[in-house]
Amino acid sequence: MKLTRRLFGVVSGAALAMGTVPFAAQVAQAQESSTLVIAVPSDPAGLEPGINKAEPIGSEIILNVFDTLVAWQAPDFAELEGRLATEWSVSEDGMTFDFTLRDGVVFHDGTPFNAEAVKFSIERTVEMNPYVEASLGLIESIETPSETEVVFTLSRPYPAFLSILAQPQSAIVSPTAVGELGDDFATNPVGTGPFKFRAYQADTRVVLDANADYYRGAPKLERLIYTIIPEASTRRLELENGGVDIIQQAGQLSAVPSEEMAAFAENDDIQILESPSQIIRQLEFNNSLTDGPFTDVRVRRAIAMAIDYDGLLSGVFDGTAERVYGPLTSNSWAFDPEVMDLAPSYDPEAAKALLAEAGVDPSDLTVKLYSFQGSLWGAVATFVQANLADIGVNVEIAQTEFPSYRALHVAGEWEMALDGRQPWYNDPDAHVTIGYLSALKNSAMTFRMPENAELDAKILEAQGEADMEKRKTLYGEIQKEIVEQVPGAYLFSPKLIVFARSNVEGLVVNSAPPLNEYWSVSKN
């Protein structure tokens, strides 16, 4: 008996020690005011700008280790500022972009940053990354007249090019390090950014150290640790215990964070940072169908008027999402406020009248509503189903696994679906062209817009217009025209939500793509 009890003590002591030592070490790290610990749900899936496909965690690390020529200015993200470029000019025809580069910047490996490095980096991404084929692929030539000047010439006007240059795919890498490391560069990134790469353990952690020589001034933090914690409840407990300083809401795409919001709201140690995103989630119709009730715009409008948008935002999302009125979010620089009046608003009685006017008896209407899986989509589908039941339309929900959902969506074998788009660069082009250009209807999960010569021409004109004021006007017309056609019901735009310990200050939350910059962050 004595023996077993002693044995038990030894075993449990050992277990306790094994369990708590790494944990205690992490707490100690987090408590140091110069180290910031960020909990993320999964491995960054690559720290290599050359092959980045907008993976959220990898992109964020890349933009903290590397710099881009230009970047969107916080907090509005409506104007670009120079980073590695100090100034730039765009030719009249919108095809030539001339950048003056910052002098005296050095890479983390001590080699100098220059025009050659820019040419090398961008050409490398174009070669390695099929994801940028339609954007960086438009580059016809990159010239380097001097060490501090680089000139891009495109094959056709593409004003969103500047926005693409602010993306992780366009980060400037050290040519010397790429030459020395070869394929190992992907796990040993070398850039000019505010943080230097220190260590990476797959599925465990990424450690970054401050770059004391950073051209905007050394970051206030000395070390940044990304620790990978797949379980949402563990991340939450770690934040409550102070084991980590920040948890990312990358999981918000499939779950509503309102439970955490409620729990953290009462916790003085934790602050909730919310900012609007450019993500749009919608109920969309298959606009390419040639028969069926949804070919009638009155039926589509009736469906859109049956949805209680404000009830959805407050009831399901507890204020963690915002209203969307049309193809662009209201924080986009090209948003036209007139669509707020044009967009269908919640009015079930008028919806019923509209159905009657269109000669549709709602009880004859049984529609399958396709949706992604996950609790957030389940909740949205349930809410929409109940709303449509109120006007007598019978909806069957089919939550479908992503690969088969994508396949049936792209094949056009559906009438009504829940879908959404997260633009990976900050330009209206990222929502409008891919979503509504009829030529692209089969290329991805789109609204499958029918051919419409006038609208199609306008979308392409807006994509290529060099004069930004004219572009904004064009996008205004496009938004109004699309909203008139009711290609879907715009449901909500989830806010970007970051939970941080209350002593964390100065975090910049980027809206498109949604990621954080840590250069200005400090801990008290």
Next chain:
Amino acid sequence: MRELIHFLRRNTLAMVGSGILGALLLAVLIGPFLVQSPTAIDMSAKLLPPGPGHWLGTDSFGRDMLARLVHGGRYTLAIGILVVGIAFAIGVFFGVVAGFTGGWLDTLIMRIVDAMLSFPALVLAIALAAAFGPSLENAMIAVAITMAPQFARVARSQALAVSSRLYVDAAHALGLPRRRILLRYVLINAIGPLLVQASLNVGSAILQTASLGFLGLGAQPPMPEWGADVSANLAFARSSPWTALGPGFAILLAVLSFNLIGDSLADWFNPRRRSQS
């Protein structure tokens, strides 16, 4: 039959099991007429704790949990029984044919059964449900398919044992057609252990279908199926535990009752008990 009822009445566990099952059946048969709609949402009443008006509280859409439980029970209990019914039909057919016929057909059927049993049942069910597409019907078919090999095994061994009995030899000698022997002599006498297997499997059929519902491969919202409800409400488990505990407890009760009844039936069919009495 009278003997069986007498045996079960003296068996406490069997009585508890039947009691629970009876109460559940009563609740799901009568309950739905007494409560509100299980799918009508009312956001102003969301996540209310249990109390007057909502005896088991409300979920995140303001739907009455009691209403969802009694409506959902119809699905969940029917699922358990139907799934076992399908599995029973498929498994017993192939098992009895294999055991009675023997030879290469026996080897072929049983190797397929072995192959299917070598997969963890839930993994196979997930693969099948994902392949068929997520819906309650497909989830039920997937679970039934993964469950059928167990019936095939038991049916085969019973058929083998019964086939060597004298009365089967006598039937052969009388020149009865094989199909008649299979149905009237072999199957009837092999049925006991199969019924035990069936009642024990109702519980796991409910659990597995609920698991598929939990993984989003089973019932689609807003159907009040218990497993799907546990899954949907798990997100609120910390602040509003009643939303997930209600359907979870209901699943527990249903599985428990079928298992208690199954255990008692197993005792009844145990040959040792018979020789003692």
